[in-house]
Amino acid sequence: MANKDIIPVIVNGAAGKMGREVIKAIAQSPDMQLMGAIDNNPAHQDKDAGELAGLSEPLEVPITNQLEPMLGYVAGERQMSPGVIVDFTHPDGVYDNVRSAIAYGIRPVVGTTGLSTEQLQDLADFADKASTGCLVIPNFSIGMVLLQQAAVTASRYFENVEIIELHHNQKADAPSGTAIQTAQMLAELGKPFNTPLVEETEKITGARGSLADEGIRIHSIRLPGLIAHQEVIFGAAGQIYTLRHDTSDRACYMPGVLLAIRKVLQLKSLVYGLEKIL
The missing domain is CATH 3.30.360.10 (Dihydrodipicolinate Reductase; domain 2)
Structure with missing residues (x-):
């Protein structure tokens, strides 16, 4: 598969239960490559994302708390498809995370809930102006x-x-x-x-x-x-x-997450809900 067909993905909230499942799913997807793993928990800094997720082999992607440098790094990668960030973090920070990603031209796939109606509208307006796809999905099942x-x-x-x-x-x-x-x-x-x-x-x-x-x-x-x-x-x-x-198992969300990663590249605005892309 040519590099241009590979989707570079950042996982934000990589050390959480959902983040670890997403890392495993990306590692098993031939059209995706994990480029960054972000988490603010100091206990997991510099650990290998693959090992933390329970994979048998390391991915050689260390956990870091540096979101914006990672967004800039992936945005500058010209040999691959446009970048995607999957966010499973916390309601207090998700709005800023998504705005930053859009500003760098990285397409957000948001599983974190708690965004207000006003925040969703502001992000929709920002995504429209940037002509950048964004998916906000309360449930990936x-x-x-x-x-x-x-x-x-x-x-x-x-x-x-x-x-x-x-x-x-x-x-x-x-x-x-x-x-x-x-x-x-x-x-x-x-x-x-x-x-x-x-x-x-x-x-x-x-x-x-x-x-x-x-x-x-x-x-x-x-x-x-x-x-x-x-x-x-x-x-x-x-x-x-x-x-x-x-x-009964968070693995049930992964087909929806992988679908969203692929579909968000085709969008030019914010879309809310998995049913909109099925």
């Missing part, structure tokens, strides 16, 4: 895309729905980006849900969950032993219709 499509179909026939999302207790943001996106997709139907029949009183604040558009409630659970799970529960007289997606 094909199964979750199918669940959301089924939920949109069901929402046409039910007037009451609530969402429960369950994640490991190291997840920093709540509700999850996937749950928020699911609620937004249901709200786009333009009809109100969960019309109250009584005047509710929360004896403990938050007992009824968070309130999204069109009266949709989202409940967040954080426990060790969980990875990522979501239920969309519809109710009507005499029946309950439940849609549920469970993650």
